Amino acid sequence: MDKTAVIEARGICKHFGSYRAVVDVSFRVKRGELFAIIGKNGAGKSTLLNMLAGELQPDAGYIVAPGLDVAEEPEKLRKVPNAYMPNLLNMDGQTVNEVLAKYRRYPKSGERLQDTLEMYGLNSYSRLHVNSLPHGFKHRLVLAAAMAADPELLLLDEPTTGLDVESKQHYWSLLSQLRSEGKTIIIVSHDMNEISRHCDRVGVMKAGTLTACGSLAGLIEKLPYGGLTLEAVYMHYAVGAGGGVEIKTE
Numbered sequence: 001m002d003k004t005a006v007i008e009a010r011g012i013c014k015h016f017g018s019y020r021a022v023v024d025v026s027f028r029v030k031r032g033e034l035f036a037i038i039g040k041n042g043a044g045k046s047t048l049l050n051m052l053a054g055e056l057q058p059d060a061g062y063i064v065a066p067g068l069d070v071a072e073e074p075e076k077l078r079k080v081p082n083a084y085m086p087n088l089l090n091m092d093g094q095t096v097n098e099v100l101a102k103y104r105r106y107p108k109s110g111e112r113l114q115d116t117l118e119m120y121g122l123n124s125y126s127r128l129h130v131n132s133l134p135h136g137f138k139h140r141l142v143l144a145a146a147m148a149a150d151p152e153l154l155l156l157d158e159p160t161t162g163l164d165v166e167s168k169q170h171y172w173s174l175l176s177q178l179r180s181e182g183k184t185i186i187i188v189s190h191d192m193n194e195i196s197r198h199c200d201r202v203g204v205m206k207a208g209t210l211t212a213c214g215s216l217a218g219l220i221e222k223l224p225y226g227g228l229t230l231e232a233v234y235m236h237y238a239v240g241a242g243g244g245v246e247i248k249t250e
């Protein structure tokens with residue numbers, strides 16, 4: 001396995017009854033990378049993310065942690081340590097302070113709750129319940145909670161959907177800061193503009209399969225009929241006939 005990979009999926013599949021939600025998906029994400037997963041509604045993106053987070057078990061294939069030898073350590077398969085996917089669904093009745101305190105499992109020395117609140121612009125909301133937070137601040141809290149847990153890998157499912165322009169910009173500046181601290185981030189998004197601007201590599205899903213994977217420049221270069229944007233890549237690999245066999249540009 002690539003020494004710089006932080007997570008690798010090898011041929012993973014997930015069925016719901018007879019429905020094939022994820023079909024034989026393989027890819028790897030490198031340490032410190034911002035990797036985006038795109039595709040139509042129902043393409044299997046969230047199901048894939050849930051498997052990477054360890055919340056859903058694949059029916060076939062492996063999710064492999066860094067340095068793991070499949071033959072030597074079979075008992076550790078499908079258990080990727082330190083991957084975090086925030087979920088505030090069950091926290092509506094808790095205050096911002098309570099949520100952050102709950103996630104601060106490994107406070108670094110000198111780290112104060114107040115610093116986290118300030119960094120994420122949450123100071124004036126610290127005593128509010130999650131259900132009364134403005135939408136954009138819920139997403140900030142999700143990130144703050146994630147970082148309080150100090151994971152190596154952060155999995156984000158459409159975190160900027162519904163955010164106003166300023167909140168989106170603030171959110172992406174926080175993600176940039178996390179990357180500069182060496183965090184690896186996998187994000188599902190329908191916003192081609194923000195992915196084009198911020199992500200290192202993109203995986204395109206169509207009907208459960210990964211039809212293309214690579215840098216934006218590499219994917220654009222492989223487009224058979226030209227096109228200069230991620231939208232063109234999306235239309236070819238997520239909607240059109242592209243990628244009968246997975247295209248990898250690196």
Ligand SMILES: Nc1ncnc2c1ncn2[C@@H]1O[C@H](COP(=O)(O)OP(=O)(O)OP(=O)(O)O)[C@@H](O)[C@H]1O
Binds near residue numbers: 039042043
């Ligand atoms: N627990 C489940 N039971 C049955 N079917 C499911 C379950 N979870 C997902 N599915 C189905 O699997 C398919 C893929 O769903 P998934 O949520 O992964 O898609 P998605 O690409 O994330 O879509 P969206 O962009 O709309 O969020 C969908 O048809 C969905 O209805």
